[in-house]
Amino acid sequence: MTTYKWEPFNMINSNRLEGIGIDFWKLVAKKAGINYKFKVVEKWSDVLNEIKNSNAALTVSTDETEDRKSYAVFSKAYVTYPLVIATKNSIGFIFDIEYLKNKKIAVGRNYTAAKMMYSRYPYLDYVYVNNTDEALNMVKEDKAFAAIDILPVIAYKINKYEFKDLKISGQIPIDFKVRFMLSKKYSYLLSKINSAIEKISYEEKEKIYQKYINPKTKLFFTSNEILFYFLILTSFLIIILLWVYTLIYELKDLKKQRHNNYYTDCDRLTGIFNRKTAIDIIKRKTGNNEKFSLIMFDINNFKNINRFYGHQFGDITLLELVSSVKSFLKKDEVFARIRGGTFLIILNETENDACKRAKNIQDSIKKFDFSIVKDIRCTFVVKTIYFPNGGAEDIVCKLENELKKSKRNSQLFRC
Structure with a gap:
């Protein structure tokens, strides 16, 4: 299977591959009795090529799009998050997607979030970049008005990479259902994987959520883990503070x-x-x-x-x-x-x-x-x-x- 760096779903910490998507896959593979080994590539487009050419069986963290159905199949969703909008701190809460018209919106090239946005809002002015880090940098440098990606990714990166002048300013009415994407050559694994997803208990899901979202559940950490969990908690606190002090009316x-x-x-x-x-x-x-x-x-x-x-x-x-x-x-x-x-x-x-x-x-x-x-x-x-x-x-x-x-x-x- 192949993956790439997409924090906090897929990431490398002390030469160890981990994250929400990685942990869910390990759990599913164990329940389904599937043997595997990871292959980490540079860019998301490389992941798509690996799947398209059947050089890899699957990838762990994506959602279904029409163009990918020609070469891939998709599992059931194992977690769902909304897409959010990141802007400069000076921008107020964005109540309506129409507010983004005639403004440059930075999104990851070939990213699922970008395809979802274009499918629903083709009239927006998109600027395609290599990854979410570049999208946020464009906003920071006033080369784009906003960056868009899934909630945990934007929140994590704003804090980890010290985008102190950026914030989450709104939510897109699109849910990103995170799934496993399989090359059609390996579609015979799909029923096993879906069956394993259905068998994941509430407690098992909570254990993964707590590991990456709620730092109170673990008593002993390495210094890197302490920093990571602190950043995750801080990111969600920022989101709440924004919502507390911003009017939530249409x-x-x-x-x-x-x-x-x-x-x-x-x-x-x-x-x-x-x-x-x-x-x-x-x-x-x-x-x-x-x-x-x-x-x-x-x-x-x-x-x-x-x-x-x-x-x-x-x-x-x-x-x-x-x-x-x-x-x-x-x-x-x-x-x-x-x-x-x-x-x-x-x-x-x-x-x-x-x-x-x-x-x-x-x-x-x-x-x-x-x-x-x-x-x-x-x-x-x-x-x-x-x-x-x-x-x-x-x-x-x-x-x-x-x-x-x-x-x-x-x-x-x-x-």
Whole structure:
């Protein structure tokens, strides 16, 4: 099998080949009973040529593209991450891909990320370079406005190579599903490999994630390992700090976000409304004798997520959940973070319609492919308000108590 340097998926440390992709392959090969030896090449284009000419059986970290199907086959995905945008620190959060129009975007030549971008956004002005390091250097030297690659790669390189004047400024709505790519000559191995991927346990995946993402899991390190893990943790902390202090609303709502009341009306991390604003809206609705429904839901064991992974990863999970749920909401519906991992939706639908909406949202969260914490489950309670008994704060508190009761009884949905 062949590979090339693509940190932190494939890298050489003290003459030892390691990384997320390498470790997943070792695990799969062991489960499938496949013998192998690595061949490291200089560039990604060399990897493609090795596969195309059947000089190598497979490579460990890529995704499927149409042009490669003529000479290769692909395994199931073993991990998924989004593509992200790196720019100078002076650039604000990029809410919409259209903001990149008429700006030079540096991407790796023949890289999967580049092909995905061109397939979805062919009208952007791409500058093709040999690797992500060159792309970031072009941004640093003002030869390109932005560089694009998969999240862990950009975050790792910004820190390791001290691009202090660069940051991650946005996320592309494209998921990079990391797979093994096999030469068609060796396609007979595909069923074995896919079967082995399916047999990878949650604990085995977490062990690899923790090794390269969460440095708390190992007690003793070499000096190189300490430096590497510190850089990985720092990169994700930077991402979180960017998201905490940047407004997470769509571009069309940017003017509204800049209103002086934004920081008192909205949750600083997620950009949606906070508890105070939600209660004020409920108060107004009850004062006008409106009929409406409340959907309250809570991430199960959210405190354990923060304790096990760290708050920075808990924050990433909250941001991804909010982004997922917002896609299901109508313009006139209110979405608020009540506290921690508890959220509230205020909608004008009543009874059965509100319950159906809540169930759809619950199912979508269950199916969502979260980047860091897998298998997220939420408990939902739904209540329709006709003739309120008590104030808005009482209504929310009673719903919180119902939510706690449902969680104690392991009742994931109550309507």
